[in-house]
Structures are given as C-alpha cells and as structure tokens.
Amino acid sequence: MKQVLIQAGRAVVEEVPAPLVGSGNILVAVSHSCVSVGTESAGLHMSGMPLYRRALKQPENVKRVLDMMRDQGVKRTLDRVMGKLAGGSATGYSAAGVVVEVGDEVEGFSVGDRVACAGAGVANHAELIDVPVNLAVKVPDSVNMEMASTVTLGAIAMQGVRRAAPTLGETIVVLGLGILGQITAQLLKASGCRVLGSDLDATRVRAALDAGMDEGFDPGAEDFADRVMHLTDGFGADAVIVTAASSSDQLISDAMRATRKKGRVVLVGDVGLDLKRSDFYQKELDFFISTSYGPGRYDPVYEEGGRDYPMPYVRWTENRNMESYLSLIDSGSMDLSRLSIQRYPVDRAGDAYAELKADGDKPLLVFLSYPEHDSKAVSRRVVMSTTPAARSGVIRVGLVGAGGFAQGVHLPNMIKLKERYQLRAVMSRTGANAKSVAKQYEAAYCASAYDEILNDPDIDLVMITTRHDLHGGMVLQALQAGKHVFVEKPLAISPAEVDAIESFYTSHQGGGPVLMTGYNRRFAPAIVRAREVLEGSSTPLILNYRMNAGFIPREHWVHQAEGGGRNIGEACHIYDLFNYFSWGSEVEGVNARGIIPSGRQWGRNDNFVAMVHYRNGNICTLTYTAMGAKSHPKEKMDIYADGKVVSMDDYKQLDVSGGRYKGWHASAMQKGQFEELALLANCLLDGQEWPISLADQLSAARISFAVEHQITE
Incomplete structure (x- = not known):
C-alpha cells in the first residue's frame, strides 16, 4: 500500500506492507485524509533541520540522548539516532474511509461502515490504517468523506471551545484564524456567541467573516487589546481562545490584556508562555490549557485499550467530540466548503507538501484522495528494490518487531557479525517502520504479517523483539515451523505458554530447533x-x-x-x-x-x-x-x-x-x-x-x- 512519509524535509510516497487488524481495532480503507497545514508544515520543516538545530529546539531529547550515551556508549547511541532520522516518519492524523475488516472484541462497527478516524500514528496518510475503536466514529450519511476527514481538527477546536465554556450572548475572541481558528469561530457562532477574530493574514480574516464571524481585524495594524476593548464597550472579551502558533510570548500577553476581569483565556495553539503577572493578576483571569481532542487523549487505556469513560462523569470524551463535530456538519451548522482548499491524489503528496513549504498564500485545507480499495491487491510483504545477494554459510534472520532495542542493539551487532548473520526480512506491525529498517539494514523484504516470516524457507532464525505478551505464542509458532528462535526476554509471560514450549521439546525427544532467550x-x-x-x-x-x-x-x-x-x-x-x-x-x-x-x-x-x-x-x-x-x-x-x-x-x-x-x-x-x-x-x-x-x-x-x-x- 502507499503511505506518505517525512524524510529530511520532504514528503515521499512509499510502498509499504499493509497493516493487519488488531484486537479491538478496525481496518479502514482510507478514501480521504486531511493535511493539517500548520502542524504538518512545522514537522516538515523540523525534519529538514541539521541535527544540532533540532537539538536546540528539543532540549528534552538531548537529555535522553546523553543518558543513552552514558549507558550504552557513543557509537551505539549515534547508530540508533541516525537510523531513526534516516528512516523517515509517518505523518497525518485525520482521515476517513470504509471499514474493510473488524478485529476481535469489537462492537458497534461492521464491514462497509463509513468512518472518520483520528490519532497521530493511527490516522496516517496511508491507503489502509488500523484504528482502535475509540479513535473512530461513524460518518452520517449526508456528510461527504472529504469533510469527514477533518474530524481531528474539528475535535481539537471543539475541545478548545468546551474549555472556554461559552454561554449565550458572550463575546469571545479567536486569536489566529488558520483552520483551527476557522472551525473555532463557527463553533462559537453555533453556540450563540458574538465572535471576534484576529489574524495577520487578511484573507483568513475575510474567510471567517464570510462564514459568519462578527468582527475581524489585523493585530499588526492596531493594538489587539485596544481594538477588543473598543468593540466591547471597554470591558474586554468574556474569553479569548488562542489558536495561533508562534514562539512569541506576545500572543498570550495580548490575549490576557484583551480579556475582561474574571474572564477566561484558553490555549489551543503552540505559543510562547513567558507570562507577565501584570497581565492576569489584577484581573483574576482563568487560564486553561486545551489538550488535543479531549478527555482520553494520551491515555493508552482509553485510546489503545478501548475502555470508554462513563458518560455521566465524562460527558465529552475525544470520541464524543468527534461525533459531535460530524453532527454539526450534518446539520449544516459547520461549513468548511467555502474555505481555500487544495486537493491532490496521494501519489502527488510530495507536491502538496512542497506547496506548503513554498512562499506565498497557503490554503487552509489540503486533502489527499486515495484509490478505491481492492482487497486482492493488498500485500503484507514488500520486496526491497536493492538487496545484496544471498550468501551461503550464514544464518538468515527474520526480525520480528523492529523497535528501538532491535535497532539500537541487535541489528548493529549483526553487522559486526556479518560473516555469520544476514538479515533477510523485517516484520513489524507498522509497515512504514518495517520498510525503514529493512532499507537501512539491507534486508530482502519487509512485512507486516508473521506468516510471511514463518512460511519463508530461506529464513533459518526468527528473532523476536516484540512486546512481551506476544513472545510465548510466537516462539511456539516458529518452533513448530521448524525455525531456530532467538527471543528477547521474557520467554513468555504465563505458565501455560512455558508449559507448551516445554511440551514441544518433550514431544521431539530432546531434538528440535535451537531456542535462545535473550538473557x-x-x-x-x-x-x-x-x-x-x-x-x-x-x-x-x-x-x-x-x-x-x-x-x-x-x-x-x-x-x-x-x-x-x-x-x-x-x-x-x-x-x-x-x-x-x-x-x-x-x-x-x-x-x-x-x-x-x-x-x-x-x-x-x-x-x-x-x-x-x-x-x-x-x-x-x-x-x-x-x-x-x-x-x-x-x-x-x-x-x-x-x-x-x-x-x-x-x-x-x-x-x-x-x-x-x-x-x-x-x-x-x-x-x-x-x-x-x-x-x-x-x-x-x-x-x-x-x-x-x-x-x-x-x-x-x-x-x-x-x-x-x-x-x-
């Protein structure tokens, strides 16, 4: 399948193995995905920076690298960092498509359902995505899939509005009228508020006014706080929602100066936060942070485990925010169709991102479209274009699980032992990661399905470095397939799995493939x-x-x-x-x-x-x-x-x-x-x-x- 990856400051479309559906997940054939113009442009720019400049912008990662150097040595750490950078990264977090497969323990979804999906690392720009149920919602019949693919942006904006807790008739300012600001302004109008908006780009101000915003202005042309005070009879806004992105501390200062006494300031965007006490102390302002799509975000039990929060106690989870946003599109209360939009087929994703990097006006929305799903064309194995010749007298390895430990430890060690080992295949649940590692370490192919490894007669040793709960079952399957096995610790996490492995060797009367646990x-x-x-x-x-x-x-x-x-x-x-x-x-x-x-x-x-x-x-x-x-x-x-x-x-x-x-x-x-x-x-x-x-x-x-x-x- 095709997937968009970010590599060294540019977007590339790669052929990668299609994902399998996970337990508690649905497999979705994507019809449209939405490029988050601000967030993804920033990521594109960051990926093209020299390593030292990235370090200056991300000091928390520098500390992690220094700790790793202390524990593992300089060379091993640099190998791991450079491998990570060379492989590229998946991008995208908002998509819509059709369910083509339903995993175990899934209720409420069926094959053929139209769904909208959210989540970085989940709702990628890819033909097929494996989505946990709490990150997917059904799309109303009257909502087209292109607009449904904005669901993540809508949920982010909606959570910001919920944090502001608007009431009928309040005056609320939206600071920053990119796509999040545009959606926020429409949500506030639907809530019965008087909406003021501000942006340095006059075309964005006009777009918001055309969509119903009451007043708009350029903060660079006049003092932002003075203008808001003038429009509110000198009281200030009841709330200001900051949806802009800037390293400047001035935006948050402007927002606080423009807010009335005992008003609210809500931060949705990424801005400088060197706060001035004089801006908020005497007014006794409330300052709120809005976290992404809403309650449940960054909670693995909710997002990956599928455990919902009870509605009486958490009314608006991220999933319910997504549903609510789509219902507003369905009712006509939310209309993004008149905004500046650019559309590209996924094959031209590189052009789409290049346009975002170029000078000049940027669209508010960029959509990628995908070919109609063909189940017969789905492949969970991709042969690499350049592969070294197979060698005799070496151990041919199928790597299962290509995470940080395998990349930082086992693969570099196999290179040191290249006269003894040859990496034949890399299998990972994430196809893009499998291909990245296969390319870096010159494997013959990459895969997303374990059967590809087990059924390959040219693999001698299966190296298992997955999460612990998969070890026992995978070990037994590999042994039964006649493969030697190296498995990272633990051998298994339940007595029954260990008993089954022992029974395998008992039945072989001391023979059978070699098993080695990574002790x-x-x-x-x-x-x-x-x-x-x-x-x-x-x-x-x-x-x-x-x-x-x-x-x-x-x-x-x-x-x-x-x-x-x-x-x-x-x-x-x-x-x-x-x-x-x-x-x-x-x-x-x-x-x-x-x-x-x-x-x-x-x-x-x-x-x-x-x-x-x-x-x-x-x-x-x-x-x-x-x-x-x-x-x-x-x-x-x-x-x-x-x-x-x-x-x-x-x-x-x-x-x-x-x-x-x-x-x-x-x-x-x-x-x-x-x-x-x-x-x-x-x-x-x-x-x-x-x-x-x-x-x-x-x-x-x-x-x-x-x-x-x-x-x-």
Missing part, C-alpha cells in the same frame, strides 16, 4: 570473569543482587497486560544469573515479599525482595526497587564463596577480594548482547552446545512466576 547478562565480560573466579568452589555461595530499576509510570505498557509487569519482564534476567552461578543445580524453593504500595505510583511488582535457594546449597537474593535515585548506579552484585568476595558494579567493573584473581573494568556498560549473538552463531553454524540450556531458560521463567504469585497475592 544476555550471563555473557557479559564481568559475569563470565566472575564465574571463572568461582569455578570449583568448595562451598555453596551467597549471591546478593540489587537492581535500582528506576520509576516507570503506571500507564506505561510494561505495567499493562502486554508487558507482564517488571518482575516477569525484567527481573527474569537476574533469575537466569542465579541459575548460571548454580551450575545446573535445581531450584528447591522460592520466597518473595513485596512492598504493598500505599499510593498509586507503584505497583506490587515494583519493589520486592526475592530469595531463590538451590539443591547445591546456593542462596541467591534479588532486591528490586523502583524507589531509588536515577543518579545511583542501576545494578550491583556481590557473591560470597570459598573465602572470596566477587563484586560487580553496573557491568563496568568487577572486583575480587581473596586469592590472586584480577578484576576487570570498562569505560561503558558491557551487558553481553554482542557475545550472546556470537555464541548463538557458534551453536547454529559450528554445532556447539546451546548457549543457554533449555532447562535454565524454563527455570528462569518459572522462578519469575513463583515470585509474581507471592508478591501480588
């Missing part, structure tokens, strides 16, 4: 050295491990069903280390106790202590906490055995006390990700033993389940 820490240089020091100890050991894991907000996916929680999803790494230092001894018991949180910031698997004891006498404890300071090192391990103390600090340093053993140190963390792939290649190509035994992999998962049961019950 990379056991291959870290510091850990390998520690094991060498302790090899042949005459006493059992005591191992104390501390993980200062850091706080993760409760709404993060790691805490949701797809993540499995932090014990199952992350602490399993440490349970594998316990197994590694127990030399194959069986687990005899697991005891765990967690802090029962008094507030909502932590879950019950955020802060706990677990103890695992082994048949050989080893006692291993993990202190896992989200309550510590980020500035403190994340991980520390101390092992006591046979007159020695082995101490590891954050995978950068190993100290040994007792005996004549040397320690080890490095300038950056070395957690064993490169070594694990090197050893896996030795196993698959040279016939060496599995890097991690099946018993250890199953044991680490089952320890995590035992701990989870005790800390959450």
Whole structure:
C-alpha cells in the first residue's frame, strides 16, 4: 500500500506492507485524509533541520540522548539516532474511509461502515490504517468523506471551545484564524456567541467573516487589546481562545490584556508562555490549557485499550467530540466548503507538501484522495528494490518487531557479525517502520504479517523483539515451523505458554530447533570473569543482587497486560544469573515479599525482595526497587564463596577480594548482547552446545512466576 512519509524535509510516497487488524481495532480503507497545514508544515520543516538545530529546539531529547550515551556508549547511541532520522516518519492524523475488516472484541462497527478516524500514528496518510475503536466514529450519511476527514481538527477546536465554556450572548475572541481558528469561530457562532477574530493574514480574516464571524481585524495594524476593548464597550472579551502558533510570548500577553476581569483565556495553539503577572493578576483571569481532542487523549487505556469513560462523569470524551463535530456538519451548522482548499491524489503528496513549504498564500485545507480499495491487491510483504545477494554459510534472520532495542542493539551487532548473520526480512506491525529498517539494514523484504516470516524457507532464525505478551505464542509458532528462535526476554509471560514450549521439546525427544532467550547478562565480560573466579568452589555461595530499576509510570505498557509487569519482564534476567552461578543445580524453593504500595505510583511488582535457594546449597537474593535515585548506579552484585568476595558494579567493573584473581573494568556498560549473538552463531553454524540450556531458560521463567504469585497475592 502507499503511505506518505517525512524524510529530511520532504514528503515521499512509499510502498509499504499493509497493516493487519488488531484486537479491538478496525481496518479502514482510507478514501480521504486531511493535511493539517500548520502542524504538518512545522514537522516538515523540523525534519529538514541539521541535527544540532533540532537539538536546540528539543532540549528534552538531548537529555535522553546523553543518558543513552552514558549507558550504552557513543557509537551505539549515534547508530540508533541516525537510523531513526534516516528512516523517515509517518505523518497525518485525520482521515476517513470504509471499514474493510473488524478485529476481535469489537462492537458497534461492521464491514462497509463509513468512518472518520483520528490519532497521530493511527490516522496516517496511508491507503489502509488500523484504528482502535475509540479513535473512530461513524460518518452520517449526508456528510461527504472529504469533510469527514477533518474530524481531528474539528475535535481539537471543539475541545478548545468546551474549555472556554461559552454561554449565550458572550463575546469571545479567536486569536489566529488558520483552520483551527476557522472551525473555532463557527463553533462559537453555533453556540450563540458574538465572535471576534484576529489574524495577520487578511484573507483568513475575510474567510471567517464570510462564514459568519462578527468582527475581524489585523493585530499588526492596531493594538489587539485596544481594538477588543473598543468593540466591547471597554470591558474586554468574556474569553479569548488562542489558536495561533508562534514562539512569541506576545500572543498570550495580548490575549490576557484583551480579556475582561474574571474572564477566561484558553490555549489551543503552540505559543510562547513567558507570562507577565501584570497581565492576569489584577484581573483574576482563568487560564486553561486545551489538550488535543479531549478527555482520553494520551491515555493508552482509553485510546489503545478501548475502555470508554462513563458518560455521566465524562460527558465529552475525544470520541464524543468527534461525533459531535460530524453532527454539526450534518446539520449544516459547520461549513468548511467555502474555505481555500487544495486537493491532490496521494501519489502527488510530495507536491502538496512542497506547496506548503513554498512562499506565498497557503490554503487552509489540503486533502489527499486515495484509490478505491481492492482487497486482492493488498500485500503484507514488500520486496526491497536493492538487496545484496544471498550468501551461503550464514544464518538468515527474520526480525520480528523492529523497535528501538532491535535497532539500537541487535541489528548493529549483526553487522559486526556479518560473516555469520544476514538479515533477510523485517516484520513489524507498522509497515512504514518495517520498510525503514529493512532499507537501512539491507534486508530482502519487509512485512507486516508473521506468516510471511514463518512460511519463508530461506529464513533459518526468527528473532523476536516484540512486546512481551506476544513472545510465548510466537516462539511456539516458529518452533513448530521448524525455525531456530532467538527471543528477547521474557520467554513468555504465563505458565501455560512455558508449559507448551516445554511440551514441544518433550514431544521431539530432546531434538528440535535451537531456542535462545535473550538473557544476555550471563555473557557479559564481568559475569563470565566472575564465574571463572568461582569455578570449583568448595562451598555453596551467597549471591546478593540489587537492581535500582528506576520509576516507570503506571500507564506505561510494561505495567499493562502486554508487558507482564517488571518482575516477569525484567527481573527474569537476574533469575537466569542465579541459575548460571548454580551450575545446573535445581531450584528447591522460592520466597518473595513485596512492598504493598500505599499510593498509586507503584505497583506490587515494583519493589520486592526475592530469595531463590538451590539443591547445591546456593542462596541467591534479588532486591528490586523502583524507589531509588536515577543518579545511583542501576545494578550491583556481590557473591560470597570459598573465602572470596566477587563484586560487580553496573557491568563496568568487577572486583575480587581473596586469592590472586584480577578484576576487570570498562569505560561503558558491557551487558553481553554482542557475545550472546556470537555464541548463538557458534551453536547454529559450528554445532556447539546451546548457549543457554533449555532447562535454565524454563527455570528462569518459572522462578519469575513463583515470585509474581507471592508478591501480588
């Protein structure tokens, strides 16, 4: 399918794999999408900036990069950043089309329904989009699909009006008459208000006046606040809604000076916010921020999980704002047809965006149209135009899940091991991401469907780096397809999935493909050295491990069903280390106790202590906490055995006390990700033993389940 991507300051139309419909989602064949002239022009401009200028405009991202450099080293961080920039990004967040497939657990939508869709990363400029139900609404019969595709813009404007809480007869000013301002002015007129509007562009002022706005003026030609005072008998406006975009602080100052005492100022646009106390203090103004489309926005439980807010308590969610906006178009109370509009077929999206960058008057609305949907033409596999020749004697890899970790760690490591690995395919739920990664790392094709990977006879190893809840099922499917498997931790998030994997190998009587879970820490240089020091100890050991894991907000996916929680999803790494230092001894018991949180910031698997004891006498404890300071090192391990103390600090340093053993140190963390792939290649190509035994992999998962049961019950 065709999709518009932003790359280095320009829009390009790429052929990418079509998405599959997700559970709780609908698959929509797009007929029209609306280009948000202001927002998308800004994104286009930003993407063309040199890296240093972007950094100046986005200092929060600079901090993230510096933190990553500290943890992962400079080269790995730069590889990840440059790969992200080279791949381009999906764009668009407002579209309309027809439902062609309905996912599991979806009610209220059927194939053939006309729908309008919202959401960045969802309602993209693409032929097919996979849309969560709370980001889609049905389109009334009399509303054409072109106008329906403005639904996101309408919901944004409507939320701004709701924050202003207008009443009949009030005078309200709209500052900025781009498309959001135009819609806002019409919404206010429909609410029975006297509407004043202001914009530097006289054509926009005229357009709003033609649509029913009462008064309009150019703030550059006369003092904005003085003009409003003149038009309101010296009192000022009851409310000012700021829909302009500017880095200047003057706009918000003008808005406050133009508002009456005890009036309201609502910010919808993106403006400078260096507030002057004198503008608002004596007037006792109310200042409101309007968040995008309304309640539910940025809440993954609402938007992705499909859980609605009850109407008696949250009357106007983003979904209900979308419905309300379309009903106003249906009734004739909202009419955008007379605004300046440009239309392009999706094949000419590059021209549309080039026009937005050019000097001169800009349209208020830009629509992209799409060819009629043909289900037979839908492909979930796209062959890359330039592909290196297939090589013999290497492991041909199908990557499943192409997120930041795979791009920042595993793919660069495979390049270092290019004599052992060749990337054949990249599969991602997001087709544009799959193609971007496939292009960067020279895969033969990209895909959005797992079956494409499983049915490819030229793939030897399936590398699974998806969200945690998919691991167990995908592992079993790949094994059943005869593929070797590397799966990022955890192996699975439920006992039933682990049992099914064990049953697979039992039925193969010890044979079958190789399975490796990404418990990379056991291959870290510091850990390998520690094991060498302790090899042949005459006493059992005591191992104390501390993980200062850091706080993760409760709404993060790691805490949701797809993540499995932090014990199952992350602490399993440490349970594998316990197994590694127990030399194959069986687990005899697991005891765990967690802090029962008094507030909502932590879950019950955020802060706990677990103890695992082994048949050989080893006692291993993990202190896992989200309550510590980020500035403190994340991980520390101390092992006591046979007159020695082995101490590891954050995978950068190993100290040994007792005996004549040397320690080890490095300038950056070395957690064993490169070594694990090197050893896996030795196993698959040279016939060496599995890097991690099946018993250890199953044991680490089952320890995590035992701990989870005790800390959450």
